[in-house]
Amino acid sequence: MSFFASVEMAPGDPILGLTETFVADPSANKINLGVGIYVDEQGRVPMLASVREVEQALATAVRPRGYLPIDGLAAYNRLTRELLFGAESPLLAAGRVATAQTIGGSAALRVAADVLKQVAGAGAKIAISDPSWGNHHVIFRTAGFELLQYRYYDAASHGLDIAGMLEDLSRMEPGTVVLLHACCHNPTGVDPDAAQWQQIIDVLKERQLLPFVDMAYQGFDQGLDADATAIRLLAASGIEAFVVVNSYSKSFSLYGERVGALSMIGSNRDEAARLLSKIKQTIRTIYSSPSTHGAALVAGVLGSAELRDRWELELGGMRTRIHEMRAGLVERLAAHGAPDFGFIQSQAGMFSYSGLSKAQVHRLRDEFAIYALDSGRICVAALNRDNLDTVASAIAAVCR
Structure with a gap:
């Protein structure tokens, strides 16, 4: 047999x-x-013409194809942090954000799931919106999390069930990870407004829940900064630890290049350094290091004002x-x-x-x-x- x-x-x-x-x-x-x-x-x-210009420059200046560091291209990670949190963010000045380039947003989710499972241990739980992108459930279930749901979409109004969402979150056990869509919620297209985000963050803080923000569509609704409202409010909330994953597939039209990133926010510079060490250790066991080309394209665009x-x-x-x-x-x-x-x-x-x-x-x-x-x-x-x-x-x- x-x-x-x-x-x-x-x-x-x-x-x-x-x-x-x-x-x-x-x-x-x-x-x-x-x-x-x-x-x-x-x-x-x-x-995109901006991406094409960088690609043509890379093709002209041919370089050896060595491995990237485990956490990826340094310029890419720095520019990603600035795009997500704002270049003048106190979090960046304090060195509290550990960022690693990943193979798309999906790998960022899986690496984060593995790191969080190591921290939380056997009782790891994550609450996911009802509904959510189907791969969210698969990734965290495979990583060993117990899956919970919180109310999100109200079919009768075709809008956000903010009352149900807040009530469900307020019943979560401290230490539960809460997965949130930063903007352009997949699959519903229904997002909280700024005031509702503040209500959500207040409950997360009060219940000592760990916010985990997935942002795959920054810039696809109101603009780069407006679409990062949830992240900026979290950064200003006094919550000491949270997680952000992001993808450039849509915003740069680079689906096949698999360009994403994982950012884990600690309470201080030392904690962020320890988080980065765990992120790198986890990446090493899965795919060792990310690929160069897509990250070089994104960094080339974001690093040039023009x-x-x-x-x-x-x-x-x-x-x-x-x-x-x-x-x-x-x-x-x-x-x-x-x-x-x-x-x-x-x-x-x-x-x-x-x-x-x-x-x-x-x-x-x-x-x-x-x-x-x-x-x-x-x-x-x-x-x-x-x-x-x-x-x-x-x-x-x-x-x-």
Whole structure:
């Protein structure tokens, strides 16, 4: 008998599985609203001009391909800290932030999970929003955490259940890790405002919970600083320890380069140094060190005042297009006699919890070759001026 005879088939990823089904669909007019990638008006992943300029310079100045340090490119880590916390942040001046370059945001999550599990031991618990990105559950469960949930999305109002969220957090045991989406909540598109963030942080502080902020979409809602409101409020709150992971996949359109980072905040410089040592030890056991190219691209843009300005304009263009697609979808749905979908315009980022049922989603796929997740989550960035009316007409049809 084979050594692997007892291996069971792992469940497929619902998002990647949907994409596979979409690719296999022979329909000439199929539309994929399940994808988690920003695409432009032509349906292409954009190549940012600011990034292209750095890449051309790197190609000209060819260097040996040695290993990066375990924690990655030093300039990348410094510039990441400044982007997340603000260049003048007292946390940075005090040396309280331990940052390491990681292989995308997913590796940042897993490395952080492993480090936190070592600290918390057998009783490690993490509270995750209901709903959340599915990989959050898998990563922390695999790392040995007990998974808890807190109320987040209110289906009736298509908005934030702030009362339920605060009540659930107020019942958590001290030391529980609380996973938070900094902005552009995936999958709902529903975010707290600044006042609600302060309420959340007050409960986290009072209950002695550990905030763990995942920011994959900085700049995709209101702008770089505004989208970091949760992080900036945490930094000013007096909470001595928290965690931030971030990704540049969306904001730099560098999905395949896997550029992310993990930042762990300690109470002082010495604690941050000890945290960095544990981060590096953990990275060494998983992938040893990160790759060079993507980090060099990001650092090249962020480290140049001219290129950073150009990048912010390009990022602003992507953000504006998403806002326009939200408004356009609401307008076209109304024109086709659909129920009120005005809430879509108040949501943030690439994704929207559309309110469509599983049955309606399946009708969209089977009758109109329009693909969305069974939860009703759609990617607003996949809309464009050419398919907007088609999508709105189909959604209106399945709502009748």
